[in-house]
Amino acid sequence: MIKKRLAENQTIIAYIRKVKAFDSYIAKPAIKNKISGKTFKASGGNVKLTKNNKSIQFLFEVIRRELDWENKLVDRIKMYKEFYENFVQGDSGFPSIPQLILICEDDKHVVETFKEIIKNGLEIPQIKLYFTTDLRQNDESLANSLIEFTIDKETNKYKANNVSLKLLDN
Numbered sequence: 616m617i618k619k620r621l622a623e624n625q626t627i628i629a630y631i632r633k634v635k636a637f638d639s640y641i642a643k644p645a646i647k648n649k650i651s652g653k654t655f656k657a658s659g660g661n662v663k664l665t666k667n668n669k670s671i672q673f674l675f676e677v678i679r680r681e682l683d684w685e686n687k688l689v690d691r692i693k694m695y696k697e698f699y700e701n702f703v704q705g706d707s708g709f710p711s712i713p714q715l716i717l718i719c720e721d722d723k724h725v726v727e728t729f730k731e732i733i734k735n736g737l738e739i740p741q742i743k744l745y746f747t748t749d750l751r752q753n754d755e756s757l758a759n760s761l762i763e764f765t766i767d768k769e770t771n772k773y774k775a776n777n778v779s780l781k782l783l784d785n
Contacts, residue, residue, distance in 0.1 A: 619677040622718050622749055623659045626675055629752040630662045636782050638665040644674070646707045648697045655694050659718050664782055671782070672713040678728050680720060685731050692737040699741040716745045716761065724748070726775065729764050733773070745778060757783040 627640050644661040647654045659675025676695070678688055695715060702712050719725045725746045732738065743763055751760040761778040 618679055619658055622677045622679075623675065625749065625752050626718055626747075627660050627662065629757060630664075630673075633755075633757050634664060634783050636664040636666040638663040638670065644707070646674075646694075646698055648694060649701050649706070650697055653694065655691075659716075661713065666782060670710070672709055672711070674713045674715050675718055676715065677718045678720075678724070680724060688728060688731050689735050689737065692732055692735075692739075696737055696739050699739045702741065712741060714745065715739070715742055716747055718752075719746055719748050721748050721750065722762075722775075725762055729773070729775075 623642070627642075630637050630640070640663065641661040643656040643658070645654050645656055657674045657676055659677045662673045662675070664671050664673070676691060678684070681687070698706070699712065699715075702709075704710060717725075717728060719728050725748060728746065732744070738744070746762040746764075747760050751757075754760060758781065759777050759779050760783065761780065762775050763778050764773045764775055766772070767774045
């Protein structure tokens with residue numbers, strides 16, 4: 616729990632210090648699922664970025680290799696999946712669909728986490744699922760801090776790619 620809180624704080628501080636478009640954050644935003652009626656909190660917080668009067672919200676979920684982490688991940692992603700599949704403007708206070716970013720321990724953990732999501736059929740078609748790591752938050756710029764998985768057309772296998780977002784420049 617302490618490591619999760621530290622990862623959340625490190626990420627929020629990185630966005631405050633390194634991203635010009637930083638607007639605001641909420642430490643543990645409550646997300647309500649309309650179908651199941653369950654409410655849960657994003658463990659990594661919510662960061663709002665605004666540039667040229669346009670805003671985007673990032674929801675961060677911290678994933679750690681704790682005891683039984685794979686099953687905890689599956690349960691968590693199921694809740695996010697329900698939220699995104701039923702999202703309409705204004706749900707849980709979001710004016711538009713927020714971007715989900717999973718904060719993993721390292722690059723190897725990113726791959727392990729992604730494999731668990733695929734293995735359990737928990738892809739979320741409404742969004743691009745992004746990943747980042749603790750160390751990527753320490754880079755001078757966060758512009759290249761995100762990772763996404765795409766299918767390689769030649770091999771027909773998933774491939775991790777760095778995502779470059781100018782919005783995250785400092």
